[in-house]
Amino acid sequence: MLDWLAAPDGATARWVVQHLVALVYVIAFTVALAQFRPLIGERGLTPIPRFLARTTFRRHPSLFHLRYSDTLFRVVAGTGLVLALAALAGATDVLPLGAGIALWGLLWVLYLSIVTVGQVWYGFGWESLLLEAGFLVTFLGPADVAPPAPILLLLVWLLFRVEFGAGLIKMRGDPCWRDLTCLEYHHETQPLPGPTSRLFHHLPRPLHRVEVLANHVTQLAVPFLLFLPQPVASIAAAVVVVTQGWLVSSGNFAWLNLLTIALAFAAVSDRFLGWLPVSLPAPGAIPTWFAVLVLAVTALMIGLSVWPVLNMASGRQLMNAGITPVHLGNSYGAFGSVTREREEVVLEGTDDPDGADTAVWREYDFRSKPGDPYRRPPQTAPYHRRLDWLMWFAPIAPRMARSWLPALLDRLLEADAPTLRLLRRDPFDGERPAWVRARLYRYRFTTRDERRATGAWWHRELIGDYLPARTLPRSSAAP
Structure with a gap:
């Protein structure tokens, strides 16, 4: 039947x-x-x-x-x-x-x-x-x-x-x-x-x-x-x-x-x-x-x-959207627009107490997103690196990044262990930096000649500050 x-x-x-x-x-x-x-x-x-x-x-x-x-x-x-x-x-x-x-x-x-x-x-x-x-x-x-x-x-x-x-x-x-x-x-x-x-x-x-x-x-x-x-x-x-x-x-x-x-x-x-x-x-x-x-x-x-x-x-098609709070009956889609240039937010810290531009600033290295120009991009999928993905959105949607990126910088100032475990490398080996900042770079893949001459996967140029240098209040900075 x-x-x-x-x-x-x-x-x-x-x-x-x-x-x-x-x-x-x-x-x-x-x-x-x-x-x-x-x-x-x-x-x-x-x-x-x-x-x-x-x-x-x-x-x-x-x-x-x-x-x-x-x-x-x-x-x-x-x-x-x-x-x-x-x-x-x-x-x-x-x-x-x-x-x-x-x-x-x-x-x-x-x-x-x-x-x-x-x-x-x-x-x-x-x-x-x-x-x-x-x-x-x-x-x-x-x-x-x-x-x-x-x-x-x-x-x-x-x-x-x-x-x-x-x-x-x-x-x-x-x-x-x-x-x-x-x-x-x-x-x-x-x-x-x-x-x-x-x-x-x-x-x-x-x-x-x-x-x-x-x-x-x-x-x-x-x-x-x-x-x-x-x-x-x-x-x-x-x-x-x-x-x-x-x-x-x-x-x-x-x-x-x-x-x-x-x-x-x-x-x-x-x-x-x-x-x-x-x-x-x-x-x-x-x-x-x-x-x-x-x-x-x-x-x-x-x-x-x-x-x-x-x-x-509809001519105003929504991407990755739905009308139910339980995520059933959704409409999907991706990359309706493609960026022509790659901008990356790079996080840096220094142990210089004044946080001067002339100080030695060291980069935090992420597990998946581009950072070190000499590091080959890794295979990540099907694993999902959520922080790395959101860092890609930061230059594209700075208003969205304001809801979490300043807090991320504060966690780096605190040398917060759970946060540091999301990263590939902490340049301060678990110690607190005095200052941290976010800088914006333009990245592109190296040409064949550049790769052969330098060994780099990426070429990058500094655009400027994304977020200015910040430090913890004195009462919070003590170890």
């Missing part, structure tokens, strides 16, 4: 989607545990308690409205990490159907509770994407139950919104996407370049145009093929996977690309996944109560899809 709800060739695809989403949850909760204290903890740059005091549960639903402490945050994020590892290990395939749903649902609630109070540090599109994908995966069911076709289709619809929304925002935004020149700049000016970004930047201009054109085809045409019968849908999904792999190889975008690849597998037929070393049981019938739940979730998501469709159709 309920056979029409089952996807006859989606069992292996479901397994891949579930395990990749579980892997992203593992990364996300690991990042939360490692970075929350100096960013949003009780003494963080933008403390959660201060944020909760000026908002409501209705606007930002979170378990932390009941009570907040750094210890409780660790419990929430640690519980999420354990559950995500269990899901990655296949626990939801051995648990009863209801228990598996509860495990996935709890993962979603725990991460939602973090994202909604994460403020500017969690204002990235891949946070909403993980929550929306995680919500849908909750209702895919275990290996011994036939995969529900409506949920797989909703995952494909989510992928469509991610890709097509990104394609539209580009065509409506910066004219360099239309004249095929954006990638002459983007590899150099993207938030966190990777080890090969300089190589990509120095590709011949005709290849950059091919890159842009391929991007337009993948984001504006291929998404429609995802809904066609097999094998067209699987071929379209393969194109998405290859494109995302290209993005992974050319830059660092946290877990956005990994999660997009996970969604692409929802469109792949099992007959193309026989190469995977996966042995799954023959799935049984979908229980009636589960079928009712799947249909209810499907109806909910159809209703929530109205706004994203209207947003994509």
Whole structure:
């Protein structure tokens, strides 16, 4: 009676989607545990308690409205990490159907509770994407139950919104996407370049145009093929996977690309996944109560899809936006505009008591963002360096940076250990500097000749002060 709800060739695809989403949850909760204290903890740059005091549960639903402490945050994020590892290990395939749903649902609630109070540090599109994908995966069911076709289709619809929304925002935004020149700049000016970004930047201009054109085809045409019968849908999904792999190889975008690849597998037929070393049981019938739940979730998501469709159709399309406080039914998109020059904020400190310009100023070195011109850009993704990403935004959106960058300088003056652990190198080895300042530089990749002559990856020029030198009051500066 309920056979029409089952996807006859989606069992292996479901397994891949579930395990990749579980892997992203593992990364996300690991990042939360490692970075929350100096960013949003009780003494963080933008403390959660201060944020909760000026908002409501209705606007930002979170378990932390009941009570907040750094210890409780660790419990929430640690519980999420354990559950995500269990899901990655296949626990939801051995648990009863209801228990598996509860495990996935709890993962979603725990991460939602973090994202909604994460403020500017969690204002990235891949946070909403993980929550929306995680919500849908909750209702895919275990290996011994036939995969529900409506949920797989909703995952494909989510992928469509991610890709097509990104394609539209580009065509409506910066004219360099239309004249095929954006990638002459983007590899150099993207938030966190990777080890090969300089190589990509120095590709011949005709290849950059091919890159842009391929991007337009993948984001504006291929998404429609995802809904066609097999094998067209699987071929379209393969194109998405290859494109995302290209993005992974050319830059660092946290877990956005990994999660997009996970969604692409929802469109792949099992007959193309026989190469995977996966042995799954023959799935049984979908229980009636589960079928009712799947249909209810499907109806909910159809209703929530109205706004994203209207947003994509609008000439004033919003990027990475939604209308629900629980991050469902979102509209996605990125890089509607591309910066032509790279400006970097560099933080410096000195132990000179007068803080004079003639003093010896030493740089703080970040883990991922460009700083030392002789350091090769590292591979970071799918891990997410939140502070490094926000430092990229500082020259572009200085008003936003004012909410946290002065506090960051104060933490450096205090030699705050949790803050220093976010950095790659503290030039004062845990001691307090007398003064700190923020300076603005213009960066560009070195040419081949410059690289050969100097060994530098970057060439930089000082623009001036971003924030003037500051010191702690005398009463606070004493060790």
